[in-house]
Amino acid sequence: MSKTHFPLPVRQLAVFLSLLFSGYLLSCTASEAQSDTPPLNPNGDSELALLMRAMFDDAQAMKQQIKEGKTPRPSLDYEKILTAEATEPDKAASDTYKVHALSYLQTIKALQQADAAQAASLYENMVNSCMGCHKALCPGPTMRIKKLY
Ligand code: HEC
Known part of the structure; x- marks a missing residue:
């Protein structure tokens, strides 16, 4: 009868070892999460x-x-905002996104044609359009965008 049961000390040892082992696994993943800077998005940018x-x-x-x-010189291929692949493709395919993207492109066009005197207010319009889309669809970066004012 006692042959089918492990003696108490062995059972205690087994429990101890399994706790130790699972604790080891947990602390291993925890320290990994602490030491690695997490990617902004787990699937890559x-x-x-x-x-x-x-x-x-x-x-x-x-x-x-x-x-x-100085007269600011916008210098990117801004039109890409209409076609670039997003982390959440549904978001970028939405009408809300398109409306905001087109209005952003308008503010960029106005800036590209601005002289130095108009530039400050047209620049502000541009930052407003960043904020508009972000408040609607992607509030995460709004604190960063505010610094552009
Ligand atoms: C039409 C909507 C729209 C407009 C306009 C827009 N954004 Fe975004 N923005 C997004 C979306 C959607 C994402 C998420 C992109 C992704 O993860 O694929 C994003 C992401 C970001 C991020 C985070 C990028 C990262 O590191 O993951 C920053 C910063 C940002 N936008 C700044 C700006 C600034 C500055 C402007 C204006 C010059 C702007 N956005 C205009 C929709 C917009």
């Missing part, structure tokens, strides 16, 4: 996300040019 980062840098450069009294 989408074409649209990369374009957005370039748009952010471009806007920052324009802000600086305006500060220095």
Whole structure:
């Protein structure tokens, strides 16, 4: 009868080892999550996300040019906002997205034709259109975008 049961100390050891082992696994994944900087998106960065980062840098450069009294020079292939692949393709395929994207392109066109005197207010229109789309569809980066004002 006692042959089918492990003696108590062995059972305790087994429990101890299994706890130790699962604890080891847990702490291993936990420390991995702490030491690695998490990717902004687990599937890698989408074409649209990369374009957005370039748009952010471009806007920052324009802000600086305006500060220095220069005529800002928008310098990206902005039309890509209509076709770039997004992390969530449904979002970029929505009518809301298209309306905001087209109005953003309008503000860019106006900026491209602006002289130095008009530039500041047209630049602000452009940042407003970033904010408009982001408030509607993608609120995450709005704190960052606010810094462009
Ligand atoms: C038509 C809607 C729309 C407009 C206009 C727009 N965005 Fe975005 N933005 C998005 C969407 C959707 C994403 C998510 C992209 C993805 O993950 O594929 C995004 C992502 C971002 C990100 C995060 C990128 C990353 O690192 O993952 C930043 C920063 C950003 N936008 C800044 C801006 C700025 C600055 C402007 C204006 C110059 C702007 N956006 C205009 C829709 C828009």
